[in-house]
Amino acid sequence: MIPARFDYEVAESVEHAIELLDGNDDAKLLAGGHSLLPLMKLRLARPAALVDIGRLSALAGVSNGSGPLLRIGALTRHHELANDPLVQEHCPILAYTAGLVGDRQVRHRGTIGGSLAHGDPAGDLATIALTLDAQIVARGPNGERTIDAAEFFKGFYETALAPNELITEVRIPKTEAAHWSYIKFRRRALDWATVGVAAVVESANGGIEAARIGLTNMGPTPLRATAVEQALAGASTDSVEAAAAKADEGTSPPADSFASADFRRHLSRVLTARAVEEALSR
Amino acid sequence: MRSIAITVNGVRRELDVEPRQLLVYALREQLGLTGTNVGCDTTTCGACTVHLDGESVKSCTVLAVQADGREVTTIEGLQSNGDLHEMQRAFHENHALQCGYCTPGMIMAATSLLKEHPDPSDEEIRYGLEGNLCRCTGYHNIVKAVQAVAGA
Numbered sequence: 281m282i283p284a285r286f287d288y289e290v291a292e293s294v295e296h297a298i299e300l301l302d303g304n305d306d307a308k309l310l311a312g313g314h315s316l317l318p319l320m321k322l323r324l325a326r327p328a329a330l331v332d333i334g335r336l337s338a339l340a341g342v343s344n345g346s347g348p349l350l351r352i353g354a355l356t357r358h359h360e361l362a363n364d365p366l367v368q369e370h371c372p373i374l375a376y377t378a379g380l381v382g383d384r385q386v387r388h389r390g391t392i393g394g395s396l397a398h399g400d401p402a403g404d405l406a407t408i409a410l411t412l413d414a415q416i417v418a419r420g421p422n423g424e425r426t427i428d429a430a431e432f433f434k435g436f437y438e439t440a441l442a443p444n445e446l447i448t449e450v451r452i453p454k455t456e457a458a459h460w461s462y463i464k465f466r467r468r469a470l471d472w473a474t475v476g477v478a479a480v481v482e483s484a485n486g487g488i489e490a491a492r493i494g495l496t497n498m499g500p501t502p503l504r505a506t507a508v509e510q511a512l513a514g515a516s517t518d519s520v521e522a523a524a525a526k527a528d529e530g531t532s533p534p535a536d537s538f539a540s541a542d543f544r545r546h547l548s549r550v551l552t553a554r555a556v557e558e559a560l561s562r
Numbered sequence: 563m564r565s566i567a568i569t570v571n572g573v574r575r576e577l578d579v580e581p582r583q584l585l586v587y588a589l590r591e592q593l594g595l596t597g598t599n600v601g602c603d604t605t606t607c608g609a610c611t612v613h614l615d616g617e618s619v620k621s622c623t624v625l626a627v628q629a630d631g632r633e634v635t636t637i638e639g640l641q642s643n644g645d646l647h648e649m650q651r652a653f654h655e656n657h658a659l660q661c662g663y664c665t666p667g668m669i670m671a672a673t674s675l676l677k678e679h680p681d682p683s684d685e686e687i688r689y690g691l692e693g694n695l696c697r698c699t700g701y702h703n704i705v706k707a708v709q710a711v712a713g714a
Contacts, residue, residue: 281603281604282582282583282584282587283582284582285580285581285582286581286582287581288564288581288625288627310625310628313623313624313625313628314605314623317605317623317624317625318604318605318623320582321603321604321622321623322604330581332627332628334628359617382605382693383608383692383693383694384618384671384674384675384690384691384692384693385608385611385618385619385620385671385693386605386620386693388614388617388618388619389619389623389624469692469693470606470692470693
């Protein structure tokens with residue numbers, strides 16, 4: 281399968297990329313290409329032009345600001361995220377989950393910025409960004425802005441990015457003291473998540489102080505299971521199962537060849553209980 | 563058309579490609595390196611795995627223009643002076659193939675895995691090769707072959 285014809289430009293800088301995007305409404309950014317190229321090969325996407333930002337090495341890599349945020353360049357590849365000592369230390373759920381994306385070859389190419397910009401509700405890293413209240417830094421012709429993850433994912437394959445904006449950085453709050461888990465349910469190796477659940481739990485005095493629960497593939501965007509979060513806040517560890525029973529409240533899971541919507545609802549409840557228990561044991 | 567130059571198996575190759583040309587077809591059809599197979603053509607099966615700047619990638623999901631100025635190694639590039647690479651020999655000696663279609667990609671994925679992870683456990687080998695499918699279900703012997711090289 282071969283993509284439809286397109287014009288191809290190599291961006292020499294972030295400014296150059298914005299300029300190229302700004303002049304062409306039907307242009308798409310190419311980073312690692314592991315979300316976009318498969319769609320183009322199936323002709324589900326037919327951009328008139330690709331702006332290749334894959335060589336902008338300044339956008340890759342992880343740095344540790346002095347504050348509470350880890351700064352991750354948009355072109356940082358999943359394989360690097362999974363193996364980066366700073367990410368492993370300060371945000372282990374992100375390193376762990378990056379290691380579950382696709383397969384080894386995919387992780388050598390796919391980037392965190394591309395993954396978030398793609399806006400696929402079955403994407404694992406989008407759920408982690410939402411669960412951790414990440415900030416997404418985007419640059420366009422009018423300069424830079426920071427978008428909270430809660431405001432970023434707008435719909436199926438839709439984000440808050442304008443057509444002439446690109447993600448330069450993802451800022452992730454450090455979570456080192458919290459307990460965490462990400463459970464990805466899939467039928468076969470290298471599938472997308474049928475359902476995924478992220479849990480980040482802060483405990484105190486033998487109970488749960490606060491919990492953040494994120495859901496993958498339970499609606500048109502990644503979601504927070506707010507009913508579960510409310511039920512777990514200040515709760516005892518005995519109440520996990522009762523709280524997890526609320527995981528599918530407010531979700532609208534898809535039905536496809538892997539699972540019915542009802543089975544996804546069931547999975548979200550079971551996996552939420554497991555994820556919280558696993559987080560507490562970690 | 564764009565003119566690009568890729569160092570393939572240590573030799574600089576110049577070629578003209580349409581931007582939409584996939585790396586795997588540039589290798590197979592323009593450079594005649596047919597050792598790399600196309601299996602699923604959907605980033606799933608791993609038959610088309612090659613190394614791009616030393617890392618395993620699925621060449622059905624990389625544009626040839628993305629490889630401009632970079633180094634590509636295919637299965638043809640593993641042997642030296644007619645001697646099989648130790649991974650190729652281990653696949654042979656451990657009967658790690660039946661039909662052989664997945665084998666070039668499997669070997670390229672396995673050599674990349676050992677480069678990053680020189681002493682993997684059985685489970686880590688299976689996880690490391692999850693992007694490569696063998697439909698003769700020869701996985702046990704494939705894992706044995708990789709273990710043989712890792713333990714050597």
